[in-house]
Amino acid sequence: MRPFIHVNCAMSADGKIAGTDRKQVKISTEEDMLRVRELRSRYDAILVGVGTVVSDDPHLTVKGLDYDTNPIRIVLDPDGRTPDSARVLDGLAPTVMVTRGGCTREWDCEEIVRSGDAIDLNGVLEQLAEDIGIESILVEGGGETISSFFRAGLVDRYSVFVGGLVIGGRDSPTPADGDGWIGGTGVRLALKGSEVLGNGVLLTFEPERPRP
Numbered sequence: 001m002r003p004f005i006h007v008n009c010a011m012s013a014d015g016k017i018a019g020t021d022r023k024q025v026k027i028s029t030e031e032d033m034l035r036v037r038e039l040r041s042r043y044d045a046i047l048v049g050v051g052t053v054v055s056d057d058p059h060l061t062v063k064g065l066d067y068d069t070n071p072i073r074i075v076l077d078p079d080g081r082t083p084d085s086a087r088v089l090d091g092l093a094p095t096v097m098v099t100r101g102g103c104t105r106e107w108d109c110e111e112i113v114r115s116g117d118a119i120d121l122n123g124v125l126e127q128l129a130e131d132i133g134i135e136s137i138l139v140e141g142g143g144e145t146i147s148s149f150f151r152a153g154l155v156d157r158y159s160v161f162v163g164g165l166v167i168g169g170r171d172s173p174t175p176a177d178g179d180g181w182i183g184g185t186g187v188r189l190a191l192k193g194s195e196v197l198g199n200g201v202l203l204t205f206e207p208e209r210p211r212p
């Protein structure tokens, strides 16, 4: 069975997750950062796309946890663009790199999963569950990655913190970028909760049609 997928991100009051330069912007409040730290520690793995690694160079670790207790870090990187110096490869937690089948790039990490011609998300998730027992994944971004999970019908929970700032810019990334949905039907979500966290609000949704 594939892992449970929870997508979590932070966006500005005008629906952007970073600026037009794609550099990180502080959107979360202290209260939200504490929530994310606690949330991360409850998941088997944290997943991002290579765009986020290149733009933000995140550690994706939880303060106070060691190599064995930190969640596994997973990077979707079809063509092997993650530099060896990236913080996700700092050895503070296990890291799994996911590339397309033809990519021959090597890294010093726990595991490299080479998928088909294009990354087959369903197949990769099932392999991660079978090979290393990953039962739950927190997907943290960016917009292309989150969009690909929604398009594949793989999101079980979506939480978004809406912070008190406007970022603007028609080219600023949003929580779900990519090509959009044919016919404009989108993915219908049911609101499951809302919580004020300092100068912003956390919204939690689940798909109207839960996984079969």
Ligand SMILES: NC(=O)c1ccc[n+]([C@@H]2O[C@H](COP(=O)([O-])OP(=O)(O)OC[C@H]3O[C@@H](n4cnc5c(N)ncnc54)[C@H](OP(=O)(O)O)[C@@H]3O)[C@@H](O)[C@H]2O)c1
Pocket (backbone or CB within 6 Å): 008, 009, 010, 011, 016, 017, 018, 019, 021, 022, 023, 024, 025, 027, 048, 049, 050, 051, 052, 053, 055, 056, 076, 077, 078, 079, 081, 118, 119, 121, 140, 141, 142, 143, 144, 145, 146, 148, 149, 173, 177
């Ligand atoms: N506010 C927040 O919560 C938050 C969180 C994370 C990131 N961000 C922001 O988001 C921006 C980065 O987002 P992004 O959309 O540019 O990049 P991204 O989603 O991090 O990475 C996108 C890239 O990852 C690969 N990828 C992702 N999903 C794939 C799939 N299903 N199949 C195959 N390849 C896949 C592709 O690599 P290739 O291009 O090599 O094909 C794709 O172009 C940055 O500005 C960052 O600051 C914000």
